[in-house]
Amino acid sequence: MPRPRTEQISVANTPFYHVISRCVRRTFLCGEDRATGRSYEHRRAWIEERIRLLASVFSMDVAAYSVMSNHYHLVIKLSPDDVQLWSDDEVLARWCCLHKGPMLVQRYQRGDELCGAEIQRVFQYADEFRARLGDLSWFMKCLNEPIARQANREDQCTGHFWESRFKSQPLDTEEALLSCMAYVDLNPVRAAIADTPESSAHTSIKERISPQFDLAEAIRKQTEQQSLNEFTVPLKPLLGFEGVIRKGFQRGILFGFEDYLELVDFTGRISRDDKRGAIDEKALPILERLNIDPGQWCERATRFEATYQDYRQSRRRRAA
Template identity: 60%
Template sequence: MPRPRKVLIAVEDTPYYHVVSRCVRRSFLCGVDSVTGENYQHRRAWIEQRIRLLASLFAIDICAYAIMSNHLHIVVKLQPQQATDWSSQDVLLRWTSIHKGTLLVQRYLKNSTLGAAELDTLHSCIDVYRQRLTSLSWFMKCLNEPIARQANKEDGCTGHFWEARFKSQALLTEEALLSCMAYVDLNPVRADMAKTPEESDYTSIKERISPSFDLAQAITEQTNQGNLQHFYYPLKPLMQFEGEQIDKTQLGILFSLSDYLELVDYTGRAIRPDKKGSIAEHLPLIMRRLNLNQLGWLTRATQFETRYTTLFSRRAHRDTA
């Protein structure tokens, strides 16, 4: 029986979540249609642009993402504390980047004079918008709905584009986070869409290795498509790797980027009979440094969705240690 979203997403338990959205009937609506031969690969760029722009507006950081031909993966870190530092003006500008806002909000942003009662209503709107800008559900709503409308418009049809609401998995341990990120970044390799991670288009690992995201182009295209009202913010970088733990507050991933790349490379070299692609066999020293059980790690990182339906729990971590 499906569980309420508020039960599945609880920042007090963990800020890290793995999110999956699949195209209706798992059709290749972002790839090559096997029946008509039509190529919809350009839609993967739409989704990548949308993810990166929304992350810069929401109090949500992106750890990893992979946009495939019939589904997408995102690993996020919820950062509600970021929103507490935003001014009222900042909240309104962020929200109206993707929504028009109420007439009262529009009047306020045009510097119109508001009465006391109107200001009270405005502050209530700001509180609602601030909360929404920290919500994973609203993030996915603002991602999926415009993409569906745009694709339907291109195809001259109506109906569902995504098969259901997004699925989410809580990542309660550092190992859960790293194995899920590796699983996501290796999706194109496993599907034999790319030979190596650095050749995997529309993935976070390619962005980390060779940054090529064009913010100006993304803003122009999303605005022309009617998916963006305005955008006044710099592009928020992907969640940073911070290496070894040090004696100060750390907001990034407690792992070095070079070690993560080695880890992904090692994991990708494991041959899976149920997948088309892999990387040549190699065993880096990173596994010994992390003191991880190699078989357990490979099982978790290559079969993440099937083994953990909604939760990668501390109990599962203990049982396989």
């Protein structure tokens, strides 16, 4: 019998989780329907952009993702303690980026005059939203439900889009984390829809090595399509690679970015009987294919820390 979600997810044991969600009947509702020939490829972009939007609103970091034709994978780091640093006003603003919010909260945000009991109720709402913004189940609810509604509107139909609730798997060691991230980033290669990781689409590794990827513009289009409130929370980068253990708080992944790329490249060359694709054994090493020297990789790998500092400073300015 399945275990309750509260028993499957414990930040005290590990903050990292592998999450997977599949379309109903595992049909190609996000890719190309082989029966009708109709393409739904654009829906993969919906999911990718929604993932990155929610990662910036919730107290979670995305370490890896891949959006396939009939399912998607996520590697998420939960950071529930971050929610406690947010003021009530910031919590309300974040939640109302995604939802209209109760009328009382809307009046409070407009600056309407409220009595003491009404203000107390607003703070109770803030406490409820604070708990939700650190909860993986709410993250997935806010991800899957809007995508399902948008797809059903496009198809002019009703019914389930996702076959069931999401599946989650704890990643309680560094080896488990790295192997899962590589598995997620190599999904298009294993499915034989991409020859190499850098040529894949809608994956975290593609985003990491493609500086031209305009996430802000992508999310702006997403919010316009779904008629969401104006997005005012600073955009958060993917969880970065910190390379070495150092004193003090470490937020990122304790592995070098260059080393991770070589790990993915090496793993992708291994043929598997249960998978259709693999990286060509004759292909150049990934760093040579990308035509980037180690010095440039070092700069890109350490750029995450500066980017994240900019994000945190922007959040502090908003709170002040």
